[in-house]
Amino acid sequence: MPVDIADPTLHVLRIRGRATPESLAAALDCPLERVTAALHDLAARGLAEDSGKPRLGWKITAAGRLSADGRMTGVSPQALTLVADHYETFRKLDDELKQLCADWQARAEGQGPSDFVDRLSPIDQRVQRILAEITPVAPHFAEYGARFARAHGQFASGSDSYLTGVLVDSYHNVWFECHECFFVTLGRSRQAEESGT
Numbered sequence: 001m002p003v004d005i006a007d008p009t010l011h012v013l014r015i016r017g018r019a020t021p022e023s024l025a026a027a028l029d030c031p032l033e034r035v036t037a038a039l040h041d042l043a044a045r046g047l048a049e050d051s052g053k054p055r056l057g058w059k060i061t062a063a064g065r066l067s068a069d070g071r072m073t074g075v076s077p078q079a080l081t082l083v084a085d086h087y088e089t090f091r092k093l094d095d096e097l098k099q100l101c102a103d104w105q106a107r108a109e110g111q112g113p114s115d116f117v118d119r120l121s122p123i124d125q126r127v128q129r130i131l132a133e134i135t136p137v138a139p140h141f142a143e144y145g146a147r148f149a150r151a152h153g154q155f156a157s158g159s160d161s162y163l164t165g166v167l168v169d170s171y172h173n174v175w176f177e178c179h180e181c182f183f184v185t186l187g188r189s190r191q192a193e194e195s196g197t
Contacts, residue, residue, distance in 0.1 A: 004038075005028055005030055005034060005035065005038045006038045006041050006042055007071065008028055008142075008143050009024055009028065009035060009038040009039060009042065009048075010042055010047055010048065010060070010064055010067065010068050011068055011071070011072075011140055011143070011181075012024055012027050012028070012143075012177070013042075013048055013058065013059070013060040013064065013068070014060050014064065014065055014068035014069065014072075014184075015177045015180050015181060015184075016177065017059060017060065018051065018056055018057055018058060018059040018060070019057050019058060020054070020055070020056075020057030020058070021035050021036050021039060021057060021058070023057070023169075024039075024057075024058075026168070026169045027143070027147060027169050027174075028143065029146065029147075029150065039058050042064065043058075046061060046063045046064070047060070047061055047063055047064030047067055048060055048061060048064050049061055069184060071140050072138075072140050072181065072184045072185045073184065073185060073187065075137060075138050075185070076137065078137070079134075079137035079138050080185070080186065082133065082134055082137055082138075083134050083137075083138050083182070083185055083186060084186055086130045086133055086134050087182050087186060089126070089130055090127065090130055090178075090179070090182060093123055093126055093127055094175070094179065096123055097123055097171075097172070097175055100116065100119050100120060100123070100163075101163065101164050101172055103116070103119075104116050104163050104164060105164060112158065112160060113155050113156065113157075113158050113159070113160055113162075113163070114158070116155075116163070117152075117155060117156045120152060120155060120156075120163065120171065121152070121156075124148055124149070124152045124171075127148060127178075128145055128148065128149070131144055131145040131148075132145070138185060140181065140185070141178070141181060144174060144177075144178045144181070147169060147174045148171065148174055148175075148178075150169065151163075151169060151170055151171040151173075151174055152171060154168075155171060
């Protein structure tokens, strides 16, 4: 029996706000037909709705946001402590990834993924360890490990859009979404963290 993808689909919609079925299929590594069926299931339950604009895709409803947030914040106090502890390591890796992405965007002519993947690989190894530790107690993080692995693999294979590209499920895009997942889970905000408040 196929695994139900309604919850993972709703999770990505919550983090992004809106998404096309095609981008959701890429993020979840799932056939488009299954994602479309999941979206219609969510719509029937009042959790998502079609914007009616193909380029904008689907958006989460207020009820959907409440449901997705409940899944992220409804973990045990012990789980929250574990997530918070590992988040501190994630923040340090965030600085490393930002520098890598900046260096990649300022790369010299002729440089490609093979010149940068040796810096991405150790970041990926460490974030995979974080996710392996927290996913058993915070299962809404479950999809990120596979998404990071796919983006890393694509970049290592020479697909240069998979580090910072905006139109694919690039490493930077997945990182941004995973970071947002930490914020919601821990009841924090990106704005407060960036302002130091």
